[in-house]
Amino acid sequence: MGTKKYLLCLVSTLFMLSIAGCGGGEVDLAEKAEEAAPAKEVTTIDPTTAATVKGKVSFEGDLPRARRLNMNAEPSCAALHNKPVYSNVVVPNENKTLRHVFVYVEKGLEDKVFETPKEPAVIDQKGCIYIPHMIGVQANQPIQILNSDPTTHNIHPLPKNNREWNESMAPGIPPKVKKFPREEVMIAVKCNVHPWMKSYIGVLKHPFFAVTGEDGSFEIKGLPPGEYTISAWHELLKKGTTSHKVTLSASDTKELDFTLKQAS
Ligand SMILES: [Cu+2]
Structure with missing residues (x-):
């Protein structure tokens, strides 16, 4: 141009x-x-009236079998593992909950402004997979990208609402720092070299999100009293209870459970 x-x-x-x-x-x-645009004033939240939502994300119905990752095309990746490596997309926990679900405030904070964290979120390329598989960040928060592998990766996020880029990262290269200025749930990330590598980044204008872990639970703290829509996003299980409306009074703690299933 x-x-x-x-x-x-x-x-x-x-x-x-x-x-x-x-x-x-x-x-x-x-x-x-x-x-x-001129910077808007940051919203002050009174910690004595801040509210919490917490709960867990379960699944219903059968899940697809965990897919084993075939790294044979890249012997330097295969050599980093002495046991099979499975895809991180669908990871059920022993208590019938799910890992790697992004739970976030979808609606209710539109009129509020939150400070951008200076602390970076970190994604590592390690063992030829992305660690962690899923992160959440605030818009413009730095994302530090590491390559801990003895092989070259090419990290390539595929946003729709932000600028697309990709970066080749040779072994031993210093971390790259990137940011996404606009909200987007979710940005898929792939590696241009290794087709099995995939991860997700959720970008929000506020800090009220969580990623479920080994017990499938989430907790979102510090919310100002108000009416909210809390939503859950998973790469594959997109049906079931994917959002809840909740009204939080001063100092409330409310429990919300999500149950996700595959589209039939
Ligand atoms: Cu790679």
């Missing part, structure tokens, strides 16, 4: 006019317009 056309598009966006014709630059231009 030439400088003249670029400026034209930028100006159009700032004045909320049509950006048709700017081609693939919409995301970049929207980012620039957002950066230029």
Whole structure:
């Protein structure tokens, strides 16, 4: 895109006019317009009245068998493991709950502004898988990406609402730091070199999210009293109880359980 056309598009966006014709630059231009907007005042939450939602995410019905990852195409990856490695997509826990479910406040915080954490979230490429499999971050929070492997990876997020990029990372390379400025649940991440590598990043404008772990539970603390929609996202199990409406009074702790199943 030439400088003249670029400026034209930028100006159009700032004045909320049509950006048709700017081609693939919409995301970049929207980012620039957002950066230029005056910073809103950060919402103050009174910790003495803050509320909590917690619960667990279970599954219903049969789950697909865990898929074994075949790393034979890359002997340097296969050599990093002395036992079979399974896909992290569907991971049931012993108590019939699920790992790797992103639970978050979907609605109810639109009029509030939260400070961006300076502490980075971390994704490691280790054993030729992404660790962890799923993270949540706030918009513009730094994401530090490591390569702990003796092999080259090429990390490639596939956002729809943010700018797409990919980075080749040779062994021993210093960590890369990236950020996503706009909300997006979820951004799939792949490796251009190793087709079995996959992970997810959830980006929100607030800090009220959790990823379920070994006991399938979640806890979201510090919420101001209000009415919320709390939702659960899993890569494969997208049916069942995927969201709850909840009203939180001052200092409430409410329990919410989700039950996910596969689309039939
Ligand atoms: Cu890789």
